[in-house]
Amino acid sequence: MTNVLTNKPPIWFWIISIIALIWNGMGVNQYLQQAYNTESYRAMYSAEQLEIAANMPMWVTAAFAIAVFSGALAAIGLLLRKSWSSKLWLLSLIAVIIQMGYLLINGYASSLGMTIMIIVFAFLFVWFSRMSEAKGWLS
Secondary structure (H helix, E strand, C coil), X not given: CCCCCCXXXXXXXXXXXXXXXXXXXXXXXXXXXXXXXXXHHHHHCCHHHHHHXXXXXXXXXXXXXXXXXXXXXXXXXXXXXXXXXXXXXHXXXXXXXXXXXXXXXXXXXXXXXXXXHHHHHHHHHHHHHHHHHHCCCCC
């Protein structure tokens, strides 16, 4: 067993972990705006895009919720240096692939660049957490 106190992560670990929390916090905010159909959410999209979102299958919306909430919890886990965060990152990645895959296959992705960025970030956070665990930064 590694002694967590003597195996301190470098400063960039904390920077990436904070970026992960901010990124997933923005995702949680986006999900809550969509779920509560806020005025600011409606202002961001055209009537056609809002109609598509309103008629999204329940399982896609569930994947969205799982992706952002498990990602936010995983980011908190990273900041707490807990190894369980890797499992939550993997859950978030799977949910991202399900949600974004559906959007891409059906041509609903309003921004291809953002869709790809979300998928890439999800993969990077899984890799980062596993690498951090392997280096003994997580317990």
